[in-house]
Amino acid sequence: MFGGLVTAPSNSPHLRKSGSRPVVFDLVTGEVENGVEEDFLHSIEANDLKSVIPPMSTAAIMPSPILLWRFKVLLFFVWGFSCCKIGWDSVMRMSVDLRDLFLYEAFLYYNPLLLVTLMVWLWGINLWVFSQANVNYAKIFDLDQNHLTHREIWKCATWMTIIVPTSMTAYLYLYSHEEVILAASQPVLLYCAVVMILIFPFDIFYLSSRYYLLRTLWRIVLPLQAISFSDFFLADILTSMAKVFSDLERSTCRMVHRQVATIAWFEADSVCGSHSLGIPFVLGLPYLFRFFQCLRQYKDTGEKTTLLNALKYSTAVPVIFLSALKYHVFSERWTNFYRPLWLLSSVLNSLYSFYWDVTRDWDLSGFTRIFKFSKSHICSHLLYGRRWVYFWVIGSNLILRCTWTYKLSSHLRHNYLTVFAITALEIFRRFQWVFFRVENEWNKMNSKSNIQLSMKEMTNEEEKLLVSEHNV
Numbered sequence: 001m002f003g004g005l006v007t008a009p010s011n012s013p014h015l016r017k018s019g020s021r022p023v024v025f026d027l028v029t030g031e032v033e034n035g036v037e038e039d040f041l042h043s044i045e046a047n048d049l050k051s052v053i054p055p056m057s058t059a060a061i062m063p064s065p066i067l068l069w070r071f072k073v074l075l076f077f078v079w080g081f082s083c084c085k086i087g088w089d090s091v092m093r094m095s096v097d098l099r100d101l102f103l104y105e106a107f108l109y110y111n112p113l114l115l116v117t118l119m120v121w122l123w124g125i126n127l128w129v130f131s132q133a134n135v136n137y138a139k140i141f142d143l144d145q146n147h148l149t150h151r152e153i154w155k156c157a158t159w160m161t162i163i164v165p166t167s168m169t170a171y172l173y174l175y176s177h178e179e180v181i182l183a184a185s186q187p188v189l190l191y192c193a194v195v196m197i198l199i200f201p202f203d204i205f206y207l208s209s210r211y212y213l214l215r216t217l218w219r220i221v222l223p224l225q226a227i228s229f230s231d232f233f234l235a236d237i238l239t240s241m242a243k244v245f246s247d248l249e250r251s252t253c254r255m256v257h258r259q260v261a262t263i264a265w266f267e268a269d270s271v272c273g274s275h276s277l278g279i280p281f282v283l284g285l286p287y288l289f290r291f292f293q294c295l296r297q298y299k300d301t302g303e304k305t306t307l308l309n310a311l312k313y314s315t316a317v318p319v320i321f322l323s324a325l326k327y328h329v330f331s332e333r334w335t336n337f338y339r340p341l342w343l344l345s346s347v348l349n350s351l352y353s354f355y356w357d358v359t360r361d362w363d364l365s366g367f368t369r370i371f372k373f374s375k376s377h378i379c380s381h382l383l384y385g386r387r388w389v390y391f392w393v394i395g396s397n398l399i400l401r402c403t404w405t406y407k408l409s410s411h412l413r414h415n416y417l418t419v420f421a422i423t424a425l426e427i428f429r430r431f432q433w434v435f436f437r438v439e440n441e442w443n444k445m446n447s448k449s450n451i452q453l454s455m456k457e458m459t460n461e462e463e464k465l466l467v468s469e470h471n472v
Contacts, residue, residue, distance in 0.1 A: 009010040080083045083169040104416055109187040109251050111420050112166040112244045117160040118424060124153035141230045146208045165311035175243050175261055184261040214258050220289050223296045229441060238286040240430040249282040280324035287316040312352050318345040350401045357397055362436040395431055400429040
């Protein structure tokens with residue numbers, strides 16, 4: 001009855017393409033005015049349906065994300081089982097006399113990187129909790145907008161988890177099959193690859209984050225500028241990894257002197273042996289770095305608490321060097337004089353560090369506030385406001401502070417599996433410490449912002465009063 005142009009509904013499958021000819025309908029008869037238009041309409045509909053509906057072959061070859069994730073997990077478990085099986089068979093091929101010594105050497109090369117991998121995984125969990133609790137860690141650490149999120153941290157940790165054990169398995173397999181030269185090249189290649197990735201100057205492998213890490217490490221080694229939160233935060237983490245740096249030093253020493261996969265280093269008094277003076281020196285470096293940071297803070301701020309903090313780090317030095325004296329003094333002298341001093345310094349360092357954690361680094365008034373997530377989550381339900389979290393963190397921190405001195409004592413390092421376990425527990429203690437240290441800093445920043453805002457409002461009010469009095 002009213003002939004004219006009709007626009008198809010937006011949800012119609014018969015939408016025409018832009019620029020195609022209009023089709024004229026009679027709304028009463030529903031007939032197409034031109035017979036040629038009917039064929040044209042059918043062709044347009046067919047083309048549109050082809051563009052809307054993907055081909056069955058394309059849809060069939062696109063797996064779901066869940067399926068991909070399950071496949072990756074399956075591959076990961078297959079890889080883990082294969083590494084364990086090959087490593088175990090390789091160790092069993094060796095003679096009983098050399099088996100323990102060889103495992104000790106292999107563990108020396110790879111346990112530092114395994115512990116670093118553990119730290120990266122736990123740091124990713126820290127960042128995830130901060131993001132869930134709306135803690136602006138980017139502002140706290142002065143990060144740019146390209147900083148790594150917890151997902152990217154976990155991606156790095158996943159690759160580290162794959163590469164390090166694979167290299168260790170290759171080392172065990174090649175050595176057990178008498179391919180000594182190839183076996184010795186495995187840890188060397190791995191260490192070189194790590195160094196190259198860290199210093200690679202091109203814009204790949206998260207260049208800005210690598211540069212930030214290297215710059216912060218340089219500021220820790222040479223505290224010639226004002227100490228930022230990220231500077232002493234990373235330096236505190238390095239103190240928990242002192243054993244890692246000690247093993248890295250001995251591993252590098254053996255690589256430089258070509259003692260990898262040999263028995264030359266079995267002599268304790270050799271240049272890379274267990275009696276080397278380089279061991280206590282490297283163990284003490286992180287504490288010395290933190291000590292000088294505290295002195296720099298006192299120079300800049302004049303706060304006496306920074307001197308007390310410096311004293312805390314200085315108490316770790318006697319623990320390290322008194323332990324090293326066991327190999328350089330007579331046995332009776334060590335037992336009657338130096339060993340009691342070592343025990344006394346160990347107790348003093350542990351209790352002083354525990355006291356500082358609870359009273360200075362943490363804010364007990366909001367001890368579990370960090371676990372108050374913005375969205376409902378099972379972790380928030382289990383941890384937020386729970387009294388057991390309070391007792392667990394304080395109790396575990398005290399116990400692990402006391403066992404901490406075990407890994408600092410070079411005369412106990414021959415128990416390499418025990419030392420590895422204690423170092424891993426120390427990294428876990430630091431992982432717990434990070435939550436409350438960052439939360440304490442975040443609370444301080446918020447309180448300063450609130451004070452500055454209130455002062456600004458008071459200043460504005462005073463200016464308004466002065467203007468009104470002047471007008472009167």
